[in-house]
Amino acid sequence: MSLVRPVVQSDERSRPTAGEIVRLAVVLVVAVLLQTAVAPHLRLLGANPDFALIAVVCVALVKGSETGAVVGFLTGMLTAVALMEPFGLSAFVFVLVGFFAGRYAETADLPAGLAPLLTVFAATLVANLLFALAQFLLGREVPPGFFFGRVLLPSLVFNTLLAAPIYVLVRLWLQGKAGLRAAAR
Amino acid sequence: MAVLLLLSVALLTAYFRESDSGVAHRVQDGVLTVVSPLQSGTATLTKPFRDAWNWVGDLFSAKSENKALKDEVRQLRAALAEELATRAENEQLRALLAFQEDRVFPKGVQLVTARVIARSTSAWYSTATINAGSSDGVEVYDPVVNGQGLVGRVTKVNLNAAQVMLVTDQQSFVDAMIQPGGETGSAQGIVSGSVTGDITLDYVDKNEKVEVGQYVVTSGRNGSVFVKGIPIGQVESVGRQDVELYQSIAIKPSVDFRKLDIVAVITR
Numbered sequence: 001m002s003l004v005r006p007v008v009q010s011d012e013r014s015r016p017t018a019g020e021i022v023r024l025a026v027v028l029v030v031a032v033l034l035q036t037a038v039a040p041h042l043r044l045l046g047a048n049p050d051f052a053l054i055a056v057v058c059v060a061l062v063k064g065s066e067t068g069a070v071v072g073f074l075t076g077m078l079t080a081v082a083l084m085e086p087f088g089l090s091a092f093v094f095v096l097v098g099f100f101a102g103r104y105a106e107t108a109d110l111p112a113g114l115a116p117l118l119t120v121f122a123a124t125l126v127a128n129l130l131f132a133l134a135q136f137l138l139g140r141e142v143p144p145g146f147f148f149g150r151v152l153l154p155s156l157v158f159n160t161l162l163a164a165p166i167y168v169l170v171r172l173w174l175q176g177k178a179g180l181r182a183a184a185r
Numbered sequence: 186m187a188v189l190l191l192l193s194v195a196l197l198t199a200y201f202r203e204s205d206s207g208v209a210h211r212v213q214d215g216v217l218t219v220v221s222p223l224q225s226g227t228a229t230l231t232k233p234f235r236d237a238w239n240w241v242g243d244l245f246s247a248k249s250e251n252k253a254l255k256d257e258v259r260q261l262r263a264a265l266a267e268e269l270a271t272r273a274e275n276e277q278l279r280a281l282l283a284f285q286e287d288r289v290f291p292k293g294v295q296l297v298t299a300r301v302i303a304r305s306t307s308a309w310y311s312t313a314t315i316n317a318g319s320s321d322g323v324e325v326y327d328p329v330v331n332g333q334g335l336v337g338r339v340t341k342v343n344l345n346a347a348q349v350m351l352v353t354d355q356q357s358f359v360d361a362m363i364q365p366g367g368e369t370g371s372a373q374g375i376v377s378g379s380v381t382g383d384i385t386l387d388y389v390d391k392n393e394k395v396e397v398g399q400y401v402v403t404s405g406r407n408g409s410v411f412v413k414g415i416p417i418g419q420v421e422s423v424g425r426q427d428v429e430l431y432q433s434i435a436i437k438p439s440v441d442f443r444k445l446d447i448v449a450v451i452t453r
Contacts, residue, residue, distance in 0.1 A: 036304070036314070037224050037227040037303055038227070038231050038234075041238060041304075043443065070189070076193070080213070081216045082217070082303055083303055083305050083348070084312070084314060084341045084348035085310065087197060087199075087200045088197025095186060096186075132309075
């Protein structure tokens, strides 16, 4: 495993083909279905996993910032539709997460094996802070103790634990075994 | 990225500014009409796995007692999961039927049975999406119950799906009273949710006698969207302070919100 190699190689940053778009769409739909129908029932340390967020980060790590931002936007929109929540908020957060996760993958000098864990950790932190800020601005109660102890901390643990297996599955689905082997070199 | 961010903000602004019949709401309704059958299918397909997960969670708490049986139980788990799911579903439907038979609802009231097909995982919202909508006669503000008691009320309706705000949501308020009542009648107040998921009975005069274990039910006061007598929970603790006008009453919900599955919408 390379210690000083960007996760996304330059040849991986080109615009996706029709086949790749279909594969990305499958990731998107599966992530949203898992997020809305399965995640609410998986509770660990008081938190639920955020499959949608992890999927956006993983796609961004594999495909880069542009694709990450677009997939983030669409995932956020579809999640809002599925849960009948206000449009735009999740999309806004996921665009930022997708873009910067992709940028990190294009430029980072950290071990590729650690990249998914670190990125999902950072993305969970940023996303939760943004969601809490939005709730505060919308006039809802946001107790700091509850946020840090029962929302942020458990989410960081749960999402980071799930990052590696989901990253492997997403990379395998989007790039096949060759992509996975390339990532491990 | 800037375009997408601007688009997100524009959509968010438009969503909050427009009426329920606006473009963004109509687009959401249209897409949800396509997505809700998929969610419903996923919820049904993954139910045995979810039940297995819940089951493992329960087992974990009793780990010390069950250690010797653990291996044997694991082998049986997969075979039992489907049977347990079916049995649980039957029990829920029976409880719902009993709930309906035990009560006298006002004239014209009907119960529409539905399944929870999605739940918000956000800590800031306690909502669920059910697979019954306006085509089934469901309307905004309709109360939602299950065999255990009050689940919440409908806040948004689509053709085939509806969003339910759970009693535990911090923006949920329900007219309630304590049962059995005392000599001066039943103490009345408002059950409020909170961001932590705990529910409390507020605005009960501190001179009213309230005891731990008493039941809290909907009061069905004039103008309330909830019919009278739906169980909400039991009094868990009562706090009285000299400086406060009202008592601080914590309630243990009668509904297990972690395992919401089959519910009924009370339509008028």
